[in-house]
Amino acid sequence: MTTVAQVRQALKPLLQRHSDLALAGRHLVLTPINHFTRGVYLARSGNPKIFAPTIDVGIIFMGIDRFHYGWGNTRLIHPIFSNLKGDTNERAQAIIKMDIKPFFGGWHFDNPENMEIMLSVIEDALVPLRKITKLEEVVEFASRNENNFTPFEFKYYARLMMATALGDFEEAIRIMDGPDYRQVELRKDMMYWNPTFYPALIAGDRRELAKILHELEAITIKSLKYRKYWEPTPFPLELKD
Structure with a gap:
């Protein structure tokens, strides 16, 4: 399973590029937080080097004392690549063909290009979430x-x-x-x-x-x-x- 330290290291470029992003454990959130969160949760997977990021929007006034998924439930993996544009899509398709067959199930921490594309995919996923303000x-x-x-x-x-x-x-x-x-x-x-x-x-x-x-x-x-x-x-x- 990936560690919180690895999550922090992988997401550092995103946090530096976007002042409205913050990291709480494995949860990359848009700030400020009011009564709900919008972001991406980098879940553990069976492979200690693989990230499994998932879109998550959730309310925080349910009295829950540990993270649980709210709504979104979209794993940022192979199916969403069709929404990518230009170079990002081309590189993503190359990763699919080269690294994992027949399905692309996650993002490998030790593969710099995997990490680069994962960050691009997360950035794309955050765009519509920023529009949720109420x-x-x-x-x-x-x-x-x-x-x-x-x-x-x-x-x-x-x-x-x-x-x-x-x-x-x-x-x-x-x-x-x-x-x-x-x-x-x-x-x-x-x-x-x-x-x-x-x-x-x-x-x-x-x-x-x-x-x-x-x-x-x-x-x-x-x-x-x-x-x-x-x-x-x-x-x-x-x-x-």
């Missing part, structure tokens, strides 16, 4: 089927958190009150871990709901070491009348 746009991104391993409709916890953060309490209540067994379990978990959440939803208590979301966000910010890249901002629900 929580509403994260929801739109997450709602697309191609950005999910599991259908978005079944991601009840994430949908609940996003609806609440946006001030859509009717949708949040529908999710909490739904008949699906996963919704029933979610309701039980929320009543156990955040007993004031559901009553606050019913009452439309924006102050209490914002307090809960900020507390959950703080857990992730601290656990994933995002603090120095984080820009505290109110949730949309706090800005509505």
Whole structure:
């Protein structure tokens, strides 16, 4: 498996070229971070010299204390080369033919040309992510089927958190009150871990709901070491009348 030190070394040129990029462990993120992250996660692979970068967009107010994939789920490997232009595409195709057959599955740390093309591919992948600047746009991104391993409709916890953060309490209540067994379990978990959440939803208590979301966000910010890249901002629900 590749190490965090290798990730840092490989991505150093990108970090030097783009002032809006930062590295938190294996997560290359666009800054500043508000209530969500946009970037590329350089996952481990079975080969200690191979990187497996994956596009990731995720919300950070779910109270999660370790990295988990949000939305995007696009491995930056062979299929995306068709989107590259000019010299980058030609070099990528040469790497495919020369290095790994029949499929190109990752990027080799000890191959300088592999690393050079990987950085170009990551730069291309970050372009559309920079356009995501609002929580509403994260929801739109997450709602697309191609950005999910599991259908978005079944991601009840994430949908609940996003609806609440946006001030859509009717949708949040529908999710909490739904008949699906996963919704029933979610309701039980929320009543156990955040007993004031559901009553606050019913009452439309924006102050209490914002307090809960900020507390959950703080857990992730601290656990994933995002603090120095984080820009505290109110949730949309706090800005509505």
